[in-house]
Amino acid sequence: MAGWARGERFSHRGDVPDSLGWSDEQKEAVDRMRAELRELATVVVDHPHWAIVPREDLVNARMQLKKQTRPVEPDAVTEAA
Template identity: 60%
Template sequence: MTDSDAGSFPDDLLKLQERLHRAYAEHRTLLAALPWSVEPMKGWARGERYSHRGDVPNSPGWSAEEKETVDRIQSEIGELAVAVGGHPYWATVPVEKRVAARMDLKKRSRPADEPAGEPAAVEAA
């Protein structure tokens, strides 16, 4: 894409891509806050297993509500990815320019609260 193509994305495609960015950010933040294991699992001390993090505490597992939330967000990400990738706009872009156009769409639709080039910051739980 060139600067002359600026603003050539349909508004609905830009909005879909922004929603996809936000869904990915929500997913990353949620996973960072959840216990390390989906199911309850005993932790281990460094040296018992190959752990680059040191001691790993016991994991209480995820609650049913947490599992449902993760499933819902993953489903939303899948639906949005299909909607973005299958948007009729892509048929108007020459095949050899689609990858560049797709990358440009990602840059242009990144939410203002997410730094360019970096995934959304994940806050420590």
């Protein structure tokens, strides 16, 4: 992407240089992560659990799932300290 001069697009950082773009390695990593995200989303949406949730509670139940955090492994806490 082409850069721009300060004021031309109201940049608070001053002049913005041309973007170097993503390397092939970065593009492959993004494609891989997006594919994994699509696969995981499908697993969650199609999980048999949702068949037992009353239809009127489905959206709220999925929103609650989104708000949950992953459990922290005890080893990860020790390593972070």
